[in-house]
Amino acid sequence: MPTDAPVAPPTGTPAADNPSLPGPDRLDGEAESLWAAGLRVEALAVMADELAATPDDQPLRRLYAERLMTVHRYAEALQTVAPLGPQADALRGRAHYLLGEFAPAAPLLAATASGQGPTATLMLMDALEALGRGDEAVAVAEQAGERLGAEHPQLLAFRGRRAALAERPEDAADLFRQALAADPLQLEALYGLGQALLRTGARTEALEVLQRHRELVPLRDRYDFALRAVDLAPTRASNHAQLGDVLRSLGQHDEALERFAHAQTLATPDEVVAVTLRHARAILDVTEDVERCIALLDEVASTGSDPRLPVRAGDVLMRAGRLGEAVMRFEWAQRMRPEDVQIGARLTRALDALEAEVEAVRAHGKPLDPHGTPPGDHR
């Protein structure tokens, strides 16, 4: 219920995929610097002043309106584009939709959706359905399939839900299965398939599907929450790292790594260690690339004096059996915090393991195996 952050687009609609107004997506100057720094309110104030001084500057007007949309000032965006002609209809459609004004939104979205990405189409379908014009919404979904791909999971899930409402559970199940083939994490399709299967008598499979849905719902909730946090404070590294964690738990590993990398670029000195540790763990878990993980930890460790980074690197290297390198990282950490007992204990363990390995090589000509057992000694 309570939210500290702007809410993501209404259910079933992804974030806007592209600005709907032609024109520049950035301007030079103070406003742009402020915006890039995350000082959105201040940036908008500067832009408003600039626009007041140059009211005929249409590129500025368009960009200002889009920026207002970004910070959920939809009504103000509508006022801003009032002097513009039909070129602003796509933005008007989105703004009315996001204000919950579906009646004026629908014709504007209908007129402009085909020239945009899937978001506008999904908004149009949702607006029509909310207005009780479900058949029109289905027609839009079917037509959009030709443009966005017949296998688009959200279009399929929508059509499945409409089939279920029309009490055609077999058709609904078929459409939901197609949606899940395209996106196994599509919650609407999982829930809908489970419910449709119950109504066709396939109770066992229905319960399996619904259980899978139940397991995914909390992850989706975490994902939505993380998205909201990024939306509210897009320059805060921890928000992106949090989103990265959720993406990992959803199995979207590549997206997660991209998100961590972005968090790394945004991290302030206060945040950088925590973000780096999470990023490094993600690299290791997802790619199993020890070199890349260690390189990141070493690079950030060399810029500061936090021993957690070389300690983590040492731990990773120990597990990889690279004992000499691990000793070096623990020694590095110890130089940063000489009195730390835990670092000392790690260093001792690493040195002991290294000595045992050297002994094993002396005795057997080979290092110990990963379990510490000498070669050939498997009694």
Next chain:
Amino acid sequence: MPPSAATADAPWFTDVTAAAGLDFLHDSGLSPERHLPETMGAGAALIDVDGDDDLDLYLLQGGPFPPAPPGGKAPPTSPANALYLNDGSGRFSAAGAAAGAAAHTGYAMAVATGDVDGDGDTDLFVTNFGPDVLLLNDGAGRFTEATPPVLADPRWTSSAAFFDADNDGDLDLYVSAYVDIDVAAPTWCGDRRPGWRSYCHPDVYAGLPDRFYRNDGRGGFTEATAAAGLESPPGRPGKGLGVLPFDADADGDLDLYVANDSVENRLWINTGDGRFEDGTLISGTGTNARGLSEAGMGVAAGDVDGDGDLDLFVTNFDDESNTLYRNDGAGLFTDVTVSTGLEAPSRIPVGFGTVLADFDHDGDLDLAVTNGHIIDNVELYFDGKTHAQTSQLFSNDGLGRFTDVTARAGGLSARPLVGRGLYAGDLDGDGDLDLVVTQCGGPALLLRNDRAPPGTGIVVAGIPPGTRVVATTPDGTSRVREVTAAGSYYGAGPARLHLALPTTTTRFALQLATPGSPLLERVVPARGGPLHVLVPGDAGLTWR
């Protein structure tokens, strides 16, 4: 509260708060630290505390936040919960200290009502941010605190409901809990600019598990959550806000629905012996039709489509719709929010209290919802959203499709409110259903029904909660209602049944099915005018 005179064009409700003598103002605390409990508001109960047949009003109060620590005393400035006594015509006077312990000064959340000790009057259970309290009625409206240690839950509890879970004739108790917050170290949420600090999303906090208590028949309670099968799946406690016992599967016992905030709602199916099974997955009531969990707040059940079973309505947060689940029988429900006309009007408001009731006496259940955002400075974040919001009213066409008649709701929608609780009852004794609205940090409102034609409504009093009533008129039309005092958000309506019959009705048949009791069937001659209360007794149903 003078009697109403209905006309077709009259507003449905008139605000008679001042004329009725109701001067209650809720204090939310509204601290600079923005503690989440300050957003919840508080509930109310419509109950006959003194046995004079009219409905009195018990209103819960907040106060400065944080309140007293557990075991500690509330600050001397803490305002108390207030009992207002009805003179029978809808005029109220504050009972003050005469209410005894009902004038409790905890930071109150919700109230449940029921005859806990079986002495024939209505007792109260109040959840607080702090230890909960059980208040026993002496029959004259004076209350004594009699909280057994097991019920003095110090956690942040939210809604509660008394219901006979095991059909043994006494009232058991279900108490939902919300989230675990650290008052000593409040989390900062929202922008750091001055004036922008905001209340945190519940996802920031861990949910707390609900608890179920079995009544031993003498007013003693034993915690029996696990024994009753009412434990949530491991690691997934709900963040409960709405609790509603109702017979979801029409098998003669009371099931239980819990609306959770931002996590899956839960439907517990009673196995008949007071134990429950999780029916959420099969019923489809855990999420909306898109498979998404919503921020459940208020709950109501009723037969909205006239097919004889109880449908379910849940209010939710903004950018979600409220959700109407149609009961398809066999424990299956379908989200029909879109096809019933309730989707678009509920996308932007934040819904809280809700009532399904026949306000216009046309035989079907209309829908009222009170709204209000929880963030007092939400305008800073969204220029399309406001803290105070308009309450809404929807008229049913008899088949379960709703028309938004908010513009004609009169006092209900006359000005934006930070609405929380919404409860319906016949407060002025004219046979129709009036409304009480509670606000978070604002005055409570009393709204007189001016829509229902005079003399067409009857109230059936004195029947146990959970009783399912079927009223059939000579033309064969049947109306199914279930008596419940619980539901809506954080409070309790009267445990009475309201029926509206056509003016031409000369007699009607009533069938009363109370869990654990023999079926009672009677044909009743209709009576117009002021004698509208029907009570069951040893001689059958009689007018009072």
